[in-house]
Amino acid sequence: MAKISEIEPIVLAHSEKGSATWASVMIVVKVITSDGQVGYGEAVPTLRVINVYNTIKQVSKGYIGKEAEKPEENYQEWYKQDFYLARSFESATATSAIDQALWDIIGKELGAPIYKLLGGKVRDKIPVYANGWYQDAVTPEDFAEKAKDVIKKGYKALKFDPFGPYYNWIDEKGLKEAEERVKAVREAVGDEIDILIEHHGRFNANSAILIAKRLEKYNPMFMEEPVHHEDIEGLRKYKQHTSLNIALGERLISLKEAAFYVSEGLVNILQPDLCNIGGITVGRKVISLAEAFDVEIAFHNAFGSIQNAYSLQLASITPNLYLLENFYDWFPQWKRDVVYDETKVEDGHVKVPEKPGIGVSINEKLIESLKVEPKELEVLEEPVWVVKGTWKKY
Numbered sequence: 269m270a271k272i273s274e275i276e277p278i279v280l281a282h283s284e285k286g287s288a289t290w291a292s293v294m295i296v297v298k299v300i301t302s303d304g305q306v307g308y309g310e311a312v313p314t315l316r317v318i319n320v321y322n323t324i325k326q327v328s329k330g331y332i333g334k335e336a337e338k339p340e341e342n343y344q345e346w347y348k349q350d351f352y353l354a355r356s357f358e359s360a361t362a363t364s365a366i367d368q369a370l371w372d373i374i375g376k377e378l379g380a381p382i383y384k385l386l387g388g389k390v391r392d393k394i395p396v397y398a399n400g401w402y403q404d405a406v407t408p409e410d411f412a413e414k415a416k417d418v419i420k421k422g423y424k425a426l427k428f429d430p431f432g433p434y435y436n437w438i439d440e441k442g443l444k445e446a447e448e449r450v451k452a453v454r455e456a457v458g459d460e461i462d463i464l465i466e467h468h469g470r471f472n473a474n475s476a477i478l479i480a481k482r483l484e485k486y487n488p489m490f491m492e493e494p495v496h497h498e499d500i501e502g503l504r505k506y507k508q509h510t511s512l513n514i515a516l517g518e519r520l521i522s523l524k525e526a527a528f529y530v531s532e533g534l535v536n537i538l539q540p541d542l543c544n545i546g547g548i549t550v551g552r553k554v555i556s557l558a559e560a561f562d563v564e565i566a567f568h569n570a571f572g573s574i575q576n577a578y579s580l581q582l583a584s585i586t587p588n589l590y591l592l593e594n595f596y597d598w599f600p601q602w603k604r605d606v607v608y609d610e611t612k613v614e615d616g617h618v619k620v621p622e623k624p625g626i627g628v629s630i631n632e633k634l635i636e637s638l639k640v641e642p643k644e645l646e647v648l649e650e651p652v653w654v655v656k657g658t659w660k661k662y
């Protein structure tokens with residue numbers, strides 16, 4: 269059996285940054301086996317590029333020499349070794365990226381895309397929702413105009429954060445601005461398009477409840493991360509005051525953490541991220557966990573084209589899929605080019621890519637040419653997690 273012989277973290281960057289500062293770089297992980305097989309994974313960048321890069325090197329020590337065809341056993345072994353895996357985003361994303369690469373390798377060895385190794389797809393094309401489309405939108409008119417373009421491209425659902433620079437508390441002016449933006453989008457797209465409201469986990473419960481009451485009439489399909497990530501009591505309080513669907517999950521880093529939210533009834537639409545939940549190995553378990561509790565899945569998919577390819581593989585096997593998040597049309601060109609164009613969005617859907625392993629072909633030459641030394645990201649007044657140019661009142 270092939271052994272894991274090399275694990276290389278690679279940071280990619282380019283002067284063209286795209287709609288999101290958090291994703292202006294891509295962290296790729298390349299795994300090579302003793303018999304020369306190569307697999308790729310992707311880790312989460314945000315403000316932790318250097319930490320994640322270094323953690324991949326540390327985590328690699330636990331994977332080198334292990335059998336490449338055993339991602340489950342290797343994950344369990346790393347869980348045993350790393351006392352802090354359940355508390356460390358860096359370790360979780362490193363483990364996830366390596367795990368993805370192992371599934372890629374198995375798929376290539378067997379000549380099958382990952383979905384076939386997991387029981388087969390339940391759909392040939394994945395319905396997606398648009399994110400990243402509202403860069404520099406500030407006024408309701410800006411949002412309306414850009415939303416129309418999204419719909420023209422064929423999307424049937426779109427997500428946005430209408431809260432500008434409001435943080436923790438929202439006052440009457442903030443509520444009014446958010447309402448006007450949402451109203452403008454609803455009027456621009458009509459009744460049959462799903463509107464998804466992103467809060468980026470930044471409000472206290474009282475403010476989030478005021479927001480829910482104010483926006484309810486525009487019929488949002490879900491309210492994402494309405495309160496701060498760790499504010500469990502706030503979420504319970506929110507849940508008591510609104511019947512709107514709650515979506516969350518992009519910051520969950522283990523199966524059992526996901527199990528908590530699902531079993532407590534604190535989430536309606538779960539958004540696991542295959543780049544930090546534990547790769548394909550844990551991702552597939554989270555799908556079943558949610559299915560058992562009548563919770564839908566909408567994978568968080570905000571980083572790069574390799575994450576996007578894995579998300580398509582898993583979305584294809586998910587019976588309880590709502591929609592897959594998608595930035596593809598708002599990626600900078602270089603990011604699209606890392607993967608050949610098998611993941612284009614057409615009419616609000618992406619065809620499930622059929623190549624062995626990850627499903628798509630990777631442009632290895634481009635990866636080599638985009639490689640940079642990891643460095644710190646600047647911290648600006650506009651937080652890294654918002655879509656660029658939207659941290660403004662009007």
Ligand SMILES: O=C(O)[C@H](O)[C@@H](O)[C@H](O)[C@H](O)CO
Pocket residue numbers: 290314399466468518568569570593652653654
């Ligand atoms: O739902 C999403 O797509 C996310 O919330 C992104 O918008 C985040 O800002 C990013 O993942 C931060 O790292």
Ligand SMILES: [Mg+2]
Pocket residue numbers: 466468492493518
């Ligand atoms: Mg989000």
